[in-house]
Amino acid sequence: MSEALLEIEDYRGGFRTETGDFVPVLHGVSYRLKVGVMTAVVGESGSGKSLVALSVLGIQPPAFERTGGRILFRGTDLLGLDEKGLRAIRGAEISMVFQDARAALNPVFTVGRQLADVWQLHHGGGRKAAMGQAIEALRRVSIPEPERRARQYPHEFSGGMAQRAMIAMASLICQPALLILDEPTTGLDVTIQSDIMELIVELSRTRGLTTCLITHDLGVVAETCQEVVVMNAGRVVETGSAEAIFTTPRDLYTQRLLSASQLVEAA
Ligand SMILES: Nc1ncnc2c1ncn2[C@@H]1O[C@H](COP(=O)(O)OP(=O)(O)OP(=O)(O)O)[C@@H](O)[C@H]1O
Ligand SMILES: [Mg+2]
Numbered sequence: 001m002s003e004a005l006l007e008i009e010d011y012r013g014g015f016r017t018e019t020g021d022f023v024p025v026l027h028g029v030s031y032r033l034k035v036g037v038m039t040a041v042v043g044e045s046g047s048g049k050s051l052v053a054l055s056v057l058g059i060q061p062p063a064f065e066r067t068g069g070r071i072l073f074r075g076t077d078l079l080g081l082d083e084k085g086l087r088a089i090r091g092a093e094i095s096m097v098f099q100d101a102r103a104a105l106n107p108v109f110t111v112g113r114q115l116a117d118v119w120q121l122h123h124g125g126g127r128k129a130a131m132g133q134a135i136e137a138l139r140r141v142s143i144p145e146p147e148r149r150a151r152q153y154p155h156e157f158s159g160g161m162a163q164r165a166m167i168a169m170a171s172l173i174c175q176p177a178l179l180i181l182d183e184p185t186t187g188l189d190v191t192i193q194s195d196i197m198e199l200i201v202e203l204s205r206t207r208g209l210t211t212c213l214i215t216h217d218l219g220v221v222a223e224t225c226q227e228v229v230v231m232n233a234g235r236v237v238e239t240g241s242a243e244a245i246f247t248t249p250r251d252l253y254t255q256r257l258l259s260a261s262q263l264v265e266a267a
Contacts, residue, residue: 004034005034005178006033006056007071007072008031009072010070011070012026013067014065024234026048027235029052029069036208037204038210038226039229040220040221042215042216042218042228042231047234049182053214056094056096057086057180058079058081058083073178091121092174093176094177094179095169095174097163097180097182101159101184107154109153112134112150115133115168115169116133118174135150137173140168141196141199143168163187167196171203177210178210182214186216201224213225218258222242226242227242228246
């Protein structure tokens with residue numbers, strides 16, 4: 001068994017309502033991400049997939065109250081880190097592509113400038129070289145005319161292009177050990193979707209990148225992920241190899257999830 005880069009242990013918490021009632025939403029979530037492996041986190045809307053991922057980076061909604069658990073990264077509990085400690089890890093060690101990628105881009109700087117700035121922050125070097133890296137990163141996520149696109153502002157990008165720019169930022173520019181992708185290819189054309197997934201697969205092969213892919217697309221999971229975590233209503237209901245989950249799902253909810261997708265015919 002390969003070593004775990006991230007271990008989420010019995011993570012629980014919820015939200016306080018305006019009337020002061022506490023509503024638990026995570027009921028003890030545990031899963032691990034193994035080094036160099038692509039793990040999918042699947043489960044229906046509202047099951048807590050994003051909330052757990054945001055917690056890894058310490059950016060869960062302010063109203064969220066944790067009631068227990070640990071999130072260990074290389075053995076250190078991220079939940080015990082202060083803002084300074086978290087900042088040292090974000091981007092450099094763990095980066096994330098959010099469900100709403102465009103919101104993560106700064107509207108007042110060109111896309112190329114933003115990528116170049118982050119490149120310089122993490123890897124140093126001159127401005128010109130950094131812009132070269134930015135353009136190259138845009139090219140690798142299949143953005144046509146990357147030199148011209150690099151000079152544009154986020155509002156000049158389509159939603160899918162902004163998504164790809166953020167994927168370039170999180171993977172190629174930051175070069176983290178752990179990449180968390182929250183619905184990264186939703187809304188992208190099928191061919192671009194597969195280009196992006198190919199890039200991620202290549203990075204895990206060549207750089208040992210560990211990836212957590214949150215998705216509703218079980219087809220993408222079957223094609224790219226080795227491990228699968230199935231969540232339902234704030235709990236992990238099943239974990240295992242993608243092969244085992246797709247061929248012999250043990251949990252009733254997993255079985256339903258699979259039969260709701262077209263994959264059941266293929267399985
Ligand atoms: N800011 C918030 N205030 C109150 N409840 C919230 C807040 N953010 C999330 N929740 C609740 O927490 C639960 C988990 O939400 P989360 O966004 O993690 O789901 P998800 O599995 O990512 O769903 P989706 O597939 O739709 O993205 C949901 O019940 C949601 O309503
Ligand atoms: Mg989500």
